[in-house]
Amino acid sequence: QSALTQPPSASGSPGQSVTISCTGTNSDVGFYRLVSWYQRHPDKAPKLIIYEVTKRPSGVPDRFSGSKSGNTAYLTVSGLQAEDDADYYCSSYADSHVIFGGGTKVTVL
């Protein structure tokens, strides 16, 4: 199955912003506004931080924001903090099931 494409790594210093891309096709990311983002710390379960492209679940800081342009979705983390050092995964609905990206390791320098 075709997975969504994410860069393997990204980094930024505390206080800076980092943006992660998630590229799909016009059959998934480009067609549906059903993109989610997850944060995962080592040996922990993933945590939902963005759903339906731009929405944040209750309790997720507004430093996390999502957007989409064409077949690519983006997650921006503003004002990087040490606890943002984690893996980030995107997902999209795609014709009867959900597909995920391979994950991006964000390092806070």
Add this chain to the structure above:
Amino acid sequence: QLQLQESGPGLVKPSETLALTCTVSGGSISGSYYYWGWIRLSPGKGLEWIGSVYYSGTTYYNPFLKSRLTISVDTSKNQFSLRLTSVTSADTAVYYCVRPQNNYDNTGNSGFAYWGQGALVTVSS
């Protein structure tokens, strides 16, 4: 507070069947109008949606796993289960039981809001 907990063997031999159970606490599977599902995280492959089950027994499966997959529910025990047959090393992964954010969401397109802690299953002889 809703909690999910996976249980099952951590080691399965190639060609055999992988079986895991998820026990739900802090909420009821039956009549809750939510789908309950499984996701796995493989080394180097990332996350993969496996499938989901409704309290009535209705299932939705990843089309790429469908031929080997059975997901079932036991409302009397507030549990749901995963069976994956004919496993290979490619099925080695951490398996999570999950619940979507929205009710009636059979594939998690609204986002998976609840996750178990994960169960590592290794396929090896």
